[in-house]
Amino acid sequence: MTVVRISDDALALACGADEVARAFEAAGCEVERVSSWGMHWLEPLVEIDGQGWGLIEPGDVTSVLDSSSEKAIGKIEDHPFIAGQHRLTFARAGKTRPLSLEDYAASGGWAGLKRARSMTPEAVVEDVIASGLRGRGGAGFPAGIKWRTVLQAAGARKYIVCNADEGDSGTFADRMLMEGDPFALIEGMAIAAHAVGAQRGYIYVRSEYPHAIAKLNSALALCADRIAPFAIEVRVGAGAYVCGEETSLLNSLEGKRGEVRAKPPLPAIEGLFGCPTVVNNVLTLAAIPHILTVGGASLYSSLGIERSKGTMPIQIAGNIKHGGLYETAFGITLGELVNEIGGGTFTGRPVKAVQVGGPLGAYIHPDQFDLPFDYEAYAAADGLIGHGGVVVFDDSADMGAMARFAMEFCAAESCGKCTPCRIGSTRGVELIDRIRDGGRRADAVEALPQMHNASKQGRSRDDDVALLEDLCETMRDASLCALGGFTPYPVLSALRHWPEDFE
Numbered sequence: 001m002t003v004v005r006i007s008d009d010a011l012a013l014a015c016g017a018d019e020v021a022r023a024f025e026a027a028g029c030e031v032e033r034v035s036s037w038g039m040h041w042l043e044p045l046v047e048i049d050g051q052g053w054g055l056i057e058p059g060d061v062t063s064v065l066d067s068s069s070e071k072a073i074g075k076i077e078d079h080p081f082i083a084g085q086h087r088l089t090f091a092r093a094g095k096t097r098p099l100s101l102e103d104y105a106a107s108g109g110w111a112g113l114k115r116a117r118s119m120t121p122e123a124v125v126e127d128v129i130a131s132g133l134r135g136r137g138g139a140g141f142p143a144g145i146k147w148r149t150v151l152q153a154a155g156a157r158k159y160i161v162c163n164a165d166e167g168d169s170g171t172f173a174d175r176m177l178m179e180g181d182p183f184a185l186i187e188g189m190a191i192a193a194h195a196v197g198a199q200r201g202y203i204y205v206r207s208e209y210p211h212a213i214a215k216l217n218s219a220l221a222l223c224a225d226r227i228a229p230f231a232i233e234v235r236v237g238a239g240a241y242v243c244g245e246e247t248s249l250l251n252s253l254e255g256k257r258g259e260v261r262a263k264p265p266l267p268a269i270e271g272l273f274g275c276p277t278v279v280n281n282v283l284t285l286a287a288i289p290h291i292l293t294v295g296g297a298s299l300y301s302s303l304g305i306e307r308s309k310g311t312m313p314i315q316i317a318g319n320i321k322h323g324g325l326y327e328t329a330f331g332i333t334l335g336e337l338v339n340e341i342g343g344g345t346f347t348g349r350p351v352k353a354v355q356v357g358g359p360l361g362a363y364i365h366p367d368q369f370d371l372p373f374d375y376e377a378y379a380a381a382d383g384l385i386g387h388g389g390v391v392v393f394d395d396s397a398d399m400g401a402m403a404r405f406a407m408e409f410c411a412a413e414s415c416g417k418c419t420p421c422r423i424g425s426t427r428g429v430e431l432i433d434r435i436r437d438g439g440r441r442a443d444a445v446e447a448l449p450q451m452h453n454a455s456k457q458g459r460s461r462d463d464d465v466a467l468l469e470d471l472c473e474t475m476r477d478a479s480l481c482a483l484g485g486f487t488p489y490p491v492l493s494a495l496r497h498w499p500e501d502f503e
Helices: 010-014 017-026 056-063 100-108 110-115 121-131 143-152 172-178 180-197 210-227 247-254 282-291 298-303 336-341 375-380 399-413 419-436 442-447 449-456 462-476 482-486 488-497
Strands: 005-008 030-034 047-048 051-052 073-075 160-166 198-206 233-237 277-281 311-318 326-328 351-356 387-393
Touching: 005 017, 010 017, 010 210, 017 030, 017 056, 030 419, 047 488, 051 121, 051 298, 051 399, 073 419, 100 143, 100 180, 110 180, 110 282, 121 143, 121 180, 121 282, 143 180, 160 180, 160 247, 160 282, 180 277, 180 282, 180 336, 198 210, 198 247, 210 233, 210 462, 247 277, 277 282, 311 336, 336 351, 336 387, 351 399, 351 488, 399 419, 399 482, 399 488, 419 462, 419 482, 462 482, 462 488
Parallel strands: 005 030, 160 198, 160 277, 198 233, 311 387
Antiparallel strands: 005 047, 047 051, 051 073, 311 326, 351 387
């Protein structure tokens, strides 16, 4: 009997993978539902004996089975999009059944946990430090240093919290991993628990990920005995973007309002329920099992450049021809990602801007496409890597409108705790409206009578632009968390590179 492998990833399902699977079953085939390869522009993607066919519809079944289909892409592993990658975190992507313990063990699963439990907690932490792994959630803080802080902190109870509140635009790596390789995340959390002395862990998942939530709960039921005495519970968020910030997330887990906490104390010292807590995101924890295998830490640290070590699962989205997940070592340039790997814009029009790092990331101009994917390089360019999301815009995009959206997004999602974020973002929307409308916008005049009076006294458009820059500086330096602190990045980059779009 012909065995047909089709992904049950949420994106594949949205593209009709279930209907395609039923059509193959009706044709007498055995269908295996596997994780996604990450070539999203080709979903539903069908694999038979290693050979692939992309964008398959139920009506294509006959031509696929008799090898006459024009949608054949050859051997999937040899496809340029896959062959050019260096997959560690997503090594099983497209190859294993998400809830098969047999598939997971056969592909090296549990080896990292087995070795970690044969080591002292201190030795495990030193391995993670030696690997150079930095948090993949945005700040890029060294994971091993955070673990060592929790290990050394005094506390009768300690916790491991996985931040799976993936809310950045153009990001989907967390979802892909939770749906396609949930045991890897669970194993990484169990290793972290051994390393710091934690007894319990929580996975905080955004409510918009029902498939990931179901997969995680099923996976935990299957492997609870393997990670015992450590126990993990899945908690579902309530849709607040700010809960992606670690202290807001902890408040939400405790049943409180999702609101940023002042730091210090750091969560590593006083986190969940006042106890020392490791808070890492999905990609950070999922990299741990590989690092803890024999030689894994040295291999990981040998990849990348400067202080950015290992691999990064980069998510290519937006107006792009070949959208999907591309895992590679740090150091690849943005131009390579967009033009060579992504294939340029989907519309065929010139690229105007690329936003890296989610809705709070800077807009990168094509003149900067030689920028290497590296934490420090992006920081030097007034940008951020964040969660590794890359969103492409063609030359029809209005960057003034995109800058306004950044302020509007911040105003809508602010927890309200600090004035620069809560009030500054609202004033930012009004100020951008005044700049773009030449100071004539009626609702802005009504909302800001003091600004109206100032304009009557002769404040020019240049004065308004200078005021916007001052406002961004205040938000960046005085906000309690990254929501208000990073909102100026897209605004100032749009204003700097495309001033004509603010006319």
